[in-house]
Amino acid sequence: GDDNFNGHWKLSDFDIGRPLGKGKFGRAYVAREKNTEFICALKMLVKSELEESKIEKQLRREVEIQTHLRHPHILRLYGYFHDSKRVYLILEYASEGEVYKLLQKQGSFSEEVAAKYIAQMASALEYLHSKHVIHRDIKPENLLINAHGDLKIADFGWSVHAPNSRRRTLCGTLDYLPPEMVEGRDHNASVDLWSLGVLMYEFLVGVPPFEDLQSHKATYRRIARVDLHIPPYVSREASDLITRLLQYDGAKRLPLNEVLDHPWILKHVLDPR
Ligand SMILES: Nc1ncnc2c1ncn2[C@@H]1O[C@H](COP(=O)(O)OP(=O)(O)OP(=O)(O)O)[C@@H](O)[C@H]1O
Numbered sequence: 001g002d003d004n005f006n007g008h009w010k011l012s013d014f015d016i017g018r019p020l021g022k023g024k025f026g027r028a029y030v031a032r033e034k035n036t037e038f039i040c041a042l043k044m045l046v047k048s049e050l051e052e053s054k055i056e057k058q059l060r061r062e063v064e065i066q067t068h069l070r071h072p073h074i075l076r077l078y079g080y081f082h083d084s085k086r087v088y089l090i091l092e093y094a095s096e097g098e099v100y101k102l103l104q105k106q107g108s109f110s111e112e113v114a115a116k117y118i119a120q121m122a123s124a125l126e127y128l129h130s131k132h133v134i135h136r137d138i139k140p141e142n143l144l145i146n147a148h149g150d151l152k153i154a155d156f157g158w159s160v161h162a163p164n165s166r167r168r169t170l171c172g173t174l175d176y177l178p179p180e181m182v183e184g185r186d187h188n189a190s191v192d193l194w195s196l197g198v199l200m201y202e203f204l205v206g207v208p209p210f211e212d213l214q215s216h217k218a219t220y221r222r223i224a225r226v227d228l229h230i231p232p233y234v235s236r237e238a239s240d241l242i243t244r245l246l247q248y249d250g251a252k253r254l255p256l257n258e259v260l261d262h263p264w265i266l267k268h269v270l271d272p273r
């Protein structure tokens with residue numbers, strides 16, 4: 001009925017399709033809205049689990065931020081609703097799934113494919129930073145690919161308004177975090193520039209630059225020292241861009257507009273914006 005147009009959705013408005021995967025809290029399914037037959041992804045989060053982990057505030061922030069974002073390479077959050085047990089997020093469906101799984105399957109990406117994804121990321125981050133939003137959790141698991149092969153930044157669980165001094169303890173991999181965050185210092189939008197450099201390295205090499213399987217501590221040390229070794233098979237232009245992003249001092253990292261004008265991007269990507 002008309003009441004749906006101003007966003008009062010309920011579970012019975014949707015036919016639920018195949019499961020898309022399970023995250024820490026999210027179980028996502030393909031779903032089809034019954035009246036319009038619109039295909040989306042419905043992400044279900046269990047309230048009791050959210051309460052236990054005290055991440056309701058983070059979820060509300062994620063929802064608040066993502067509903068207002070409109071960019072071709074940022075996954076749309078069309079709306080949300082909740083019932084007694086769960087919170088439901090109505091998300092844009094990205095049929096090709098996580099970049100993480102593609103990278104695992106292929107080992108690494110060609111310079112053309114990597115440059116396309118990095119350009120799309122840079123364009124999305126430029127938009128995000130123009131809204132004073134920093135993502136802070138850029139990693140292959142949080143990047144999805146749609147049916148057209150285009151990248152979509154998903155999972156705004158860690159995004160905040162810049163600048164910020166993190167209060168939450170870090171969880172999960174340190175691989176993508178810049179020195180200022182692993183050292184618990186104040187940070188700003190330039191943290192996403194560092195993560196873009198880590199991502200570019202991993203797309204071309206297949207593993208993140210500071211990974212040390214021995215321990216978190218060892219990875220931490222390598223990040224803080226910017227202990228970077230780029231293999232010889234990585235092109236000169238790609239090496240140059242990686243090095244210009246993986247700078248210890250956030251103020252020295254290449255700004256996004258210059259990333260989009262970098263020779264490596266221009267060589268592989270038609271109109272990058
Ligand atoms: N919009 C979507 N389109 C296609 N697949 C999706 C979509 N959203 C989520 N998925 C898939 O469902 C899985 C679980 O969703 P998601 O990762 O968002 O849960 P989560 O709560 O973020 O868990 P975590 O924080 O551990 O990643 C993801 O790994 C992803 O593969």
Ligand SMILES: O=C(O)c1cc(-c2cccc(F)c2)nc2ccccc12
Pocket residue numbers: 046047048050051056059060061063080082087
């Ligand atoms: O019972 C509630 O009012 C409730 C609402 C929401 C919620 C509502 C809109 C957006 C959003 F992100 C979260 N999250 C919860 C998480 C745990 C327990 C209860 C709730």
Ligand SMILES: [Mg+2]
Pocket residue numbers: 023141142155
């Ligand atoms: Mg996720």
